[in-house]
Amino acid sequence: MAVSTGRVAAAGEGARGRHDRPGPLRRALSAHWYAWAMIAPVVVVMAVLIGWPLARGVYLSLTDATEANIGRTIGVNVIPATYEFVGLDNYVQILTSGLFWDKLAWTVVWTVVCVGLHYGIGLGLAVMLNRRLRLRSVYRVLLILPWAVPAFVAAFVWRYLYNSDYGVINGLLKAAGLPAVGWLDDPTTAKIAVIAVNVWIGVPFMMVAMLGGLQSIPGELYEAAEVDGANAWQRFRAITLPGLRQVSSTVILLGTIWTFNMFPIIFLVTRGGPGSETEILVTYAFREAFTGVRNYAGSTAWGVIILLMLVVLAVGYRRTLRSQGDPW
DSSP, X not given: OHHHHHHHHHHHHHHHHHHHSOOHXXXXXXXXXXXXXXXXXXXXXXXXXXXXXXXXXXXXXXXXXXXXXXXXEETTEEEOOOOOBOTTHHHHHHHXXXXXXXXXXXXXXXXXXXXXXXXXXXXXXXXXXXXXXXXXXXXXXXXXXXXXXXXXXXXXXXHHHTOTTTOHXXXXXXXXXXXXXXTTTSHHXXXXXXXXXXXXXXXXXXXXXXXXXXXXXXXXXXXXXXXXXXXXXXXXIIIIHHHTHHHHHHHHHHHHHHHHTOHHHHHHHTTTOSTTTTOOHHHHHHHHHHSSSOOHHXXXXXXXXXXXXXXXXXXXXXXXXXXXXXXX
């Protein structure tokens, strides 16, 4: 009996020891309390500025909230909200409409073309500026200027350049004996016009990122390849592109997200016109929320769909890179 009692006591002490042992979260907090204290203000600010609006938007997307039934205060009069919960009706209505798929198709074309030109031109300029050139610093400053100009300023400048009657571009065409073009009056030329503006603004970022990546590649690799008889194209394909892989994967993902949501260029240059031919998903969501009878539920549903598409894109892109051996 004494032996049995000892075993029970030992078992009880072991259970109490396991119970008193701190969990992984408690151990992390006690070991890294200073780091948690430093990031706590950022977490709180993000929760207030991002978390709460996002949660509120998701909730509104499940209702029939509009300008007519939203709660508001006019002077001393408080008008209560009368909108109702409708579940996934807004999402079903959007995803079954031809309008959504038309806007999605143009948004995908806009994103792919812009990001492709951003990367291609940016990489070419980076390779050029990575060589020893006279006035190389001046060229770098001049090529970075479009990135330094605020997007709304660039949009207004380009809108003036595209003006049918007084624009500089049509002035040059007339001086060359060519007919003027209504750049923003035709759907095709309007799409080309906004792509050109976005490429002009976005190339400097790609150029700077690629230039930094090029300068991190050891020069000895190029010297060894040249000794082995590799020509310029072979060195570019075997050394430069693999050396830029991690940088390229990051900037392409960022560029895709930024271009997919590039609101100011579309809105300020063409205002989605002519008609709504150049509207992408985010500009149409804005139109739903802030023009005409404001459809808050519909616009937030558009926003949630856009967010989910970008999340799926980012996760799929990351998994693809990992499957190819990229640690990113």
